[in-house]
Structure formats: C-alpha cells, structure tokens
Amino acid sequence: MVGYAFMGAAHSQGWRTVGRVFDLPARPVMSAICGRDADAVRTAADRHGWAAAETDWRAMIARDDVQLVDVCTPGDSHAEIAIAALEAGKHVLCEKPLANSVTEAEAMVEAARRASERGQVAMVGFNYRRAPAIAYARRMVADGRIGVLRHVRVTYLQDWIVDPEFPLVWRLRREYAGSGALGDLGSHIVDLAQHLAGERLIGVSALTETFIRERPLPAGAVAGLGGSGSGGAARGPVTVDDAALFTGRFGSGAVASFEASRFAAGRKNSLRIELNGDRGSLAFDLERLNELSFHDHTEPAADSGFRRILVTEPEHPYLDAWWPPGHALGYEHTFVHQARDMVLAVTEGTGPEPSFEDGLQVQRVLAAVEDSAEKNCVYTPVPA
Structure with a gap:
C-alpha cells in the first residue's frame, strides 16, 4: 500500500480484517506499506500490521512478495503509481477520485485494459457502495421495487474547513487534490447516484464557490505560494472549490440534484441520497448506516x-459473515467489504466493480460540472 494517513489507516483495517471474517479463496498478506517519511511510515507499519516499511514506491512495486498495490495517496500521484504498478504486473486498487483529470484517468484506463489481457484487476475505491444498506438498495432498485426512476437527490455535507484560519492543507490546493468538495465529496455522490440508478448521467448544469480564498500555510510549509502575510503569518491561495451544486439528467430522462459542501456547519460526514420512482421511494442516510427508508407507493394511501x-x-449483502441480526456495522466495515470484493475479483478473474472505466466516467462528470460552473453566467440586476 502506498500512503498511510486517513485512507491508509482505513484500507489497512480492511486488509487486516477481511481474511478473519470472510471465507476467501486467498488470504491477503500485508507485505509492505510505503510513505515518504521513514519514521512515520515505520510507525504506521507497526500500528496497522504491515510486515515492511518502504520510502520509495517504485522499490515497493518491484518487490516479488507484492502482487497487489493499493494506492491511498493524494490524487496528483494516482496515475503515475497505478500505471507503473499495472505495467509491473500487479493488481491495483486505487482510491477515488481515480485521478485529477480526465486525461490522467484515460491513461489509467488504457493501462488497466492492457493489464486485464494479462489477467490483472484494477478497481477504484468507492467504499460507500460496500455499505450493506446501499448494496441492498441497489438490489431493490434493480428488482423494480420503486418502478421507473424519476428523481434522485443527493447531498454530502461536512464542516471541517469552516474556520477561516484552518491551514492550507493539500486538499485545498488544486495541484494536489484536483478539485475541492467536488472531487472529494462529489465523486462519491455521483458514483452512488449512478450505481443505485443503474444508469449514467448524460448532462449537468452547475455552480461552484470558494468562500475562503486565502488560508495560513501549515507549519513547516514553504512560503511563496502567491499569498499575502497577515500579522506576520504566511498565507497562500485556496485553489479549489469549497462547495459545488449541480443538477443532472440521466439517459432515461430521470433528473437529479447534487450538493457537496465542506462549509455546512454542524455536518461532520452527512451523506444522504433519495431515489423517487413511479412505484415508490428509497432513502439512505450515512448517519443511519444500517437503515433504509422505503415507501411503497402501490399500497393504499391510508x-x-x-x-x-x-x-x-444474514440475507442482506455481506452480512452472512458478521454478527446476529440487529448488531450494527460501522464505517470501517465498508473497507473490509471492499477488500473482500477485490480479493474475489482477483481470484475469480471477474471484472471488478467499480472498475477504472467507472472511475473515468465519474471523472468526466466532474469535469463537466467544472466546465458548466465556469461558464455559468452571473446575472446582475440593472439598477432601477
């Protein structure tokens, strides 16, 4: 695995646990974890159960005891690492969004297609698909429980950068993150909307906003990012969006609305999706992870x-391996399920879901959102 921070810890939990929960045809061995800081990556290796620590991802990929590479780095390095791993004959799991641009994502898809001819697997990590309630909702939609889809509404709200003095971390810089709330949160909700609907978006109309345009540089950061100083503290420009709002249309004619914001005070990780059809509706709230809300519109109104x-x-997705009914699962279990599905894709030779092609399609939607927001004209009322 390349990367050892938040996502590295979450993915490690998945790899460490999956073989102890599910009866798999092969059990993952956590051979090596990689990061630039030798002390920090050694600490992460010890904490999370990795046998070795590396500081050069190229050396890690070259190891004979590594057959699968899990990419958990910022988006600016996804393409380089994933393509190199695929060309070295490894299977690849890559965190979302797949890349920082459509061009990079297309190159990754081409590498994955060549690798698939050699029997390799490449999957993108949209972990929320692996929540049992989401997986069951997909089954209900496919079984026609809500009928013909008419409308999808999705919001993903957080508040971790509301404070204008929050530092200019990598997620707030386009050269590392690609985009802001749009790529970080919007990629999840675009993927979920399309996954649950069972069809793809064909058009969007959008606006984005950056509320705080300069922030203090993190401790130890190099100055000279083009920002100003305030009270002696070096500051730099925020080069990504803080919030993105857009509407969309599916090929069937169903419509959708999306909202992604990291400026929703009081919302820590609030993801909600609702699908309305002519026979019923389904709703999921990440803060009620083990539940679905379902309305059957064919029942009498009374x-x-x-x-x-x-x-x-146990009849619900993934749950035959876990606890008795009523014993709830949590966020970290989505990564265990992701690891399970990756192992099965590798051992059974089946096409992984979501594939790099799925990640590219989401990337194209994100690019269309940015393009629409850039062209969205601002109406200025004429003074009376």
Whole structure:
C-alpha cells in the first residue's frame, strides 16, 4: 500500500480484517506499506500490521512478495503509481477520485485494459457502495421495487474547513487534490447516484464557490505560494472549490440534484441520497448506516408512508459473515467489504466493480460540472 494517513489507516483495517471474517479463496498478506517519511511510515507499519516499511514506491512495486498495490495517496500521484504498478504486473486498487483529470484517468484506463489481457484487476475505491444498506438498495432498485426512476437527490455535507484560519492543507490546493468538495465529496455522490440508478448521467448544469480564498500555510510549509502575510503569518491561495451544486439528467430522462459542501456547519460526514420512482421511494442516510427508508407507493394511501428497513439480516449483502441480526456495522466495515470484493475479483478473474472505466466516467462528470460552473453566467440586476 502506498500512503498511510486517513485512507491508509482505513484500507489497512480492511486488509487486516477481511481474511478473519470472510471465507476467501486467498488470504491477503500485508507485505509492505510505503510513505515518504521513514519514521512515520515505520510507525504506521507497526500500528496497522504491515510486515515492511518502504520510502520509495517504485522499490515497493518491484518487490516479488507484492502482487497487489493499493494506492491511498493524494490524487496528483494516482496515475503515475497505478500505471507503473499495472505495467509491473500487479493488481491495483486505487482510491477515488481515480485521478485529477480526465486525461490522467484515460491513461489509467488504457493501462488497466492492457493489464486485464494479462489477467490483472484494477478497481477504484468507492467504499460507500460496500455499505450493506446501499448494496441492498441497489438490489431493490434493480428488482423494480420503486418502478421507473424519476428523481434522485443527493447531498454530502461536512464542516471541517469552516474556520477561516484552518491551514492550507493539500486538499485545498488544486495541484494536489484536483478539485475541492467536488472531487472529494462529489465523486462519491455521483458514483452512488449512478450505481443505485443503474444508469449514467448524460448532462449537468452547475455552480461552484470558494468562500475562503486565502488560508495560513501549515507549519513547516514553504512560503511563496502567491499569498499575502497577515500579522506576520504566511498565507497562500485556496485553489479549489469549497462547495459545488449541480443538477443532472440521466439517459432515461430521470433528473437529479447534487450538493457537496465542506462549509455546512454542524455536518461532520452527512451523506444522504433519495431515489423517487413511479412505484415508490428509497432513502439512505450515512448517519443511519444500517437503515433504509422505503415507501411503497402501490399500497393504499391510508396505510402508506416511509418505513424503516434494518439492514442487518444474514440475507442482506455481506452480512452472512458478521454478527446476529440487529448488531450494527460501522464505517470501517465498508473497507473490509471492499477488500473482500477485490480479493474475489482477483481470484475469480471477474471484472471488478467499480472498475477504472467507472472511475473515468465519474471523472468526466466532474469535469463537466467544472466546465458548466465556469461558464455559468452571473446575472446582475440593472439598477432601477
């Protein structure tokens, strides 16, 4: 695995746990973890159960005891690492969004296509697909439980950069992150909307906004980013969006609305999606991870309304390997399920879902959103 911070820890949890929970045809061995800081990556290796620590990802990829490379770095290095790993004959799991641009994502897809001819697997890590409630919602939609899809509404709200003195971390710089709330949060909700709908978006109309345009540089950062000083503190420009709002249309004619913001005070990790069809509606809230809300519109009006489905039964996706009904799972279990699906894709030789092609399609939607927002004209009322 390349990267050892937040996503590195989450992915490590998945790899460390999956073989102890699921009966798999092969059990992952955590051979090596890689990062630039030798002391920090050694600490991460010891904490998370990796046998070795590396500071050069190229050397790690060259190891004979590595057959699969998990990329958990900022987006600016996804393409370089993933393509090199595929060309070295490794399977690849890459965090979302797949890349920082459509051009990079296209190159990754081409490398994955060549690798697939050699029996390699390349998957992108949209972990929320692996929440059992989401997986069950996909099954319900595919089974026609809500009928013909009409409308999808999705929001993903956080508040971790509301404070204008929060430092200029890599996620707020385009050269590393590609985009802001749009890529970080928007990629998740675009993927979920398309995954649950079972179809792709064909058009968007958007606006984005950056509320705080300069921030203090992190401790130890190099000055000279083009910002100003305030009270002696070096500052730099925020070069990504803080919030993105857009509407979309599916090929079937169903419509969708999306909102991604890191400026929603009080919202820590609030993702909600609702799908409305001519026979019913489904809703999921990440803060109620083990539940679905379902309305059956074919029932008599006097009896109808939303009801709660507790998704903890062994018949529900992934749950035959876990606890008795009613014993809830958490965020970290989505990474265990992701590791399970990756192992099965590798051992069974099946096409991984979501594939790099799926990641590229999401990247194209994000690019269309940015393009629409850039062209979106601002109406200035004429003074009376």
